[in-house]
Amino acid sequence: xxxxxxxxxxxxxxxxxxxxxxxxxxxxxxxxxxxxxxxxxxxxxxxxxxxxxxxxxxxxxxxxxxxxxxxxxxxxxxxxxxxxxxxxxxxxxxxxxxxxxxxxxxxxxxxxxxxxxxxxxxxxxxxxxxxxxxxxxxxxxxxxxxxxxxxxxxxxxxxxxxxxxxxxxxxxxxxxxxxxxxxxxxxxxxxxxxxxxxxxxxxxxxxxxxxxxxxxxxxxxxxxxxxxxxxxxxxxxxxxxxxxxxxxxxxxxxxxxxxxxxxxxxxxxxxxxxxxxxxxxxxxxxxxxxxxxxxxxxxxxxxxxxxxxxxxxxxxxxxxxxxxxxxxxxxxxxxxxxxxxxxxxxxxxxxxxxxxxxxxxxxxxxxxxxxxxxxxxxxxxxxxxxxxxxxxxxxxxxxxxxxxxxxxxxxxxxxxxxxxxxxxxxxxxxxxxxxxxxxxxxxxxxxxxxxxxxxxxx
Ligand code: ADP
Numbered sequence: 001x002x003x004x005x006x007x008x009x010x011x012x013x014x015x016x017x018x019x020x021x022x023x024x025x026x027x028x029x030x031x032x033x034x035x036x037x038x039x040x041x042x043x044x045x046x047x048x049x050x051x052x053x054x055x056x057x058x059x060x061x062x063x064x065x066x067x068x069x070x071x072x073x074x075x076x077x078x079x080x081x082x083x084x085x086x087x088x089x090x091x092x093x094x095x096x097x098x099x100x101x102x103x104x105x106x107x108x109x110x111x112x113x114x115x116x117x118x119x120x121x122x123x124x125x126x127x128x129x130x131x132x133x134x135x136x137x138x139x140x141x142x143x144x145x146x147x148x149x150x151x152x153x154x155x156x157x158x159x160x161x162x163x164x165x166x167x168x169x170x171x172x173x174x175x176x177x178x179x180x181x182x183x184x185x186x187x188x189x190x191x192x193x194x195x196x197x198x199x200x201x202x203x204x205x206x207x208x209x210x211x212x213x214x215x216x217x218x219x220x221x222x223x224x225x226x227x228x229x230x231x232x233x234x235x236x237x238x239x240x241x242x243x244x245x246x247x248x249x250x251x252x253x254x255x256x257x258x259x260x261x262x263x264x265x266x267x268x269x270x271x272x273x274x275x276x277x278x279x280x281x282x283x284x285x286x287x288x289x290x291x292x293x294x295x296x297x298x299x300x301x302x303x304x305x306x307x308x309x310x311x312x313x314x315x316x317x318x319x320x321x322x323x324x325x326x327x328x329x330x331x332x333x334x335x336x337x338x339x340x341x342x343x344x345x346x347x348x349x350x351x352x353x354x355x356x357x358x359x360x361x362x363x364x365x366x367x368x369x370x371x372x373x374x375x376x377x378x379x380x381x382x383x384x385x386x387x388x389x390x391x392x393x394x395x396x397x398x399x400x401x402x403x404x405x406x407x408x409x410x411x412x413x414x415x416x417x418x419x420x421x422x423x424x425x426x427x428x429x430x431x432x433x434x435x436x437x438x439x440x441x442x443x444x445x446x447x448x449x450x451x452x453x454x455x456x457x458x
Contacts, residue, residue, distance in 0.1 A: 120186030
């Protein structure tokens with residue numbers, strides 16, 4: 001079985017969010033199952049700066065699509081002023097060039113696995129411009145939706161950059177309320193569709209979560225499955241994480257307290273083991289429930305807790321959280337940047353990890369935090385509902401604290417339930433141990449993807 005992964009971001013080359021983690025880790029897990037993998041991504045400035053490394057792990061080859069006019073920029077998709085206006089052209093080029101590079105190389109995949117709108121034109125190209133080329137005959141496609149909120153929509157005038165005829169600009173194909181929607185190409189033309197959690201696969205067929213594409217998804221519901229993301233357990237391991245002050249694991253969790261003290265020192269908070277430390281690491285986007293967080297910060301800071309935020313994104317949230325941090329420097333540490341090392345120290349040094357998302361296709365933060373023994377407080381939506389459940393002292397299950405309604409009081413109440421368990425040391429230790437023992441590795445999900453590839457290959 002040969003598979004090409006197409007993703008606009010891939011760890012360790014370029015990352016803005018969870019897609020990069022998935023595209024970097026899932027190939028390695030599939031490789032262990034005997035799949036021969038290659039990965040394709042654009043050669044952004046940040047990729048070029050990292051040098052000529054062209055493999056993930058030991059065996060996974062990487063195709064870097066080159067075009068300095070398109071990719072030699074500071075951002076992957078945009079900058080503080082917003083998205084780049086030529087993103088459709090940039091990623092149409094990426095899709096076309098990826099298919100050409102395959103033909104130039106000796107790698108002919110059985111399946112091309114595309115991720116999100118940036119690679120969604122590939123299934124269309126196979127069924128249009130390459131339809132009669134024997135090299136591409138029989139190649140199957142999988143399109144995975146990591147986030148339906150980003151569709152790559154562009155003005156009608158830009159349609160020609162895609163390079164296919166007007167017969168593909170219809171309501172059944174790429175047209176979307178008068179605009180061009182590249183994500184629809186993936187949803188309509190891929191042989192199989194997946195999304196990153198079972199709950200999200202159901203949610204996106206409803207108007208509330210479908211972002212206008214619920215009809216298209218409903219028509220393909222028999223081809224759509226939800227496969228939960230995992231995390232790379234070697235990459236995310238508090239026992240060997242080089243970014244931490246002290247390693248720890250489930251048998252010997254003592255290092256976690258030292259990591260907490262080191263984190264408090266690093267972020268300028270009072271060094272105090274007894275104060276509950278809440279962390280949040282996120283893109284600063286409306287999706288992530290930051291308005292709920294902003295709405296309870298004042299109450300939280302009255303409660304003798306500490307809060308560390310690490311994130312970057314929408315300008316309005318930069319302004320908002322900078323202001324809040326200035327008011328409460330001893331209790332709130334705001335780090336408005338992307339910082340992989342600090343992220344690891346927050347996962348390790350925190351007591352709780354917050355994800356009050358409005359919607360969350362899968363979410364990796366809750367799984368990483370559990371891996372580091374840090375207890376997630378989440379809104380029950382998408383993959384958060386598939387991975388976190390309420391802990392009740394004395395009860396059997398549960399690994400975190402949850403709320404359902406998108407409401408600041410519900411969020412605050414979940415935090416308060418968490419803090420009550422935190423003060424009850426015996427139950428707290430039990431909960432932390434349970435978190436450290438949980439398994440969200442890729443093994444099971446990689447198997448599900450392989451089954452899907454095998455089914456397609458026939
Ligand atoms: P999404 O893909 O919607 O951004 P996920 O929870 O699936 O959300 O994945 C987010 C990933 O990006 C996690 O690995 C998280 O640690 C990381 N991340 C997000 N923001 C930052 C940041 N400012 N600095 C470092 N890592 C970050």
